[in-house]
Amino acid sequence: MLAVLVLAAALWWGGRWAGVSRGPRLAVLGVLLMAVLLAQVVLPAGHPLREATGGGIAGWLMLLGLAAIVVAYRWGLGLLKARAQGAEPPEPVAQGPFTETELERYARHIVLRELGGPGQRKLKDAKVLVIGAGGLGSPALLYLGAAGVGTLGIIDGDRVDNANLQRQVIHMDDAIQQPKVFSAEETLNAQNPRTHVRPYHRDLTEDIAAELFAEYDLILDGTDNFETRYLANRTAVALGKPLISGALSQWEGQVSVFDPARGGPCYQCIFPQAPAPGLAPSCAVAGVLGPLPGVVGSMMAVEAVKVITGAGAALRGEMLIYDALWGETRKITLKKRPDCPVCGLESHAPEA
DSSP states (O other), X not given: OHHHHHHHHHHHHHHHHTTOOHHHHHHHHHHHHHHHHHHHHHSOTTOHHHHHTTSSSHHHHHHHHHXXXXXXXXXXXXXXXXXXXXXXXXXXXXXXXXXXXXXXXXHHHHTSTTXXXXXXXXXXXXXXXXXXXXXXHHHXXXXXXXXXXXXXEEEOOOBOOGGGGGTOTTOOGGGTTSBHHHHHHHHHHHHOTTSEEEEEOSOOOHHHHHHHHTTOSEEEEOOSOHHHHHHHHHHHHHHTOOEEEXXXXXXXXXXXXXXXXXTOOOHHHHOSSOOOTTTSOOHHHHOBOTTHHHHXXXXXXXXXXXXXXXXXXXXXXXXXXXXXXXXXXXXXXOOOOTTXXXXXXXXXXXXX
């Protein structure tokens, strides 16, 4: 038996010295082992060749079993090592609330004097609800997710349509007929998996608005109908939540922050009544420039960052109007109406 083991070692190491690869050397050792086992089974007891190769099969079976255990152990160890190497190592937690990856990702925010680490922390802790995952909601969601907002809620009852893709950049071609909130969720998760996305595939209605808004710090309204706008405004005012509103028409867009809890007017102060049918046609009827929602939606995201962090001066009591056709912007002052049925003094006066 010893002679066979010496021969096997000579074949293995001699082949390695000669430059033979591992596979052929294993094959040679396999042939040698099969020949020895065959000799133990076929040749009669006492045969010189059988005696020279161990004198019985029991020892070889024990050796073979031991080798199988070693091979299985090494195989399992290699598998665990491969999994460990293939998985991302846990990120070391940096000083403060951010991981190393987050510090690198948001470095351009953190070096801004007006934001810094405290401002970025406020963004991480913030919960923002976006009404509508369409033209305005798409860029607003993308930039808020990229900025590191911790929780983004999206409520929209529509599905992605081919005609949406000209301007609703959060949706891809293969998402056609998919609910917009789930399409947006997929894109946001791919963009920044550290942002928690909450999709609500339904329209905003009176029976759910108050409970839903109460879960968020800030509301962004990117809808295209006055009924939802008035509902969002009433609910936000009742709960003291800031409401960032954007609107589009053909080549022009506008954005404002409605925050009566901090002294500003509400949406209904500026638009007491919905316009008569036909006076404010939808984008499907009047048309809209494709990049325009990107400009206005990005402005909404900027205002959201400012409101969350307290940086600069948000558009409270002001409306920013952008004319894409002539490349002009202007701001107008918005006044609170004492007789506003939503936020005015009369709406809060005690009954006689």
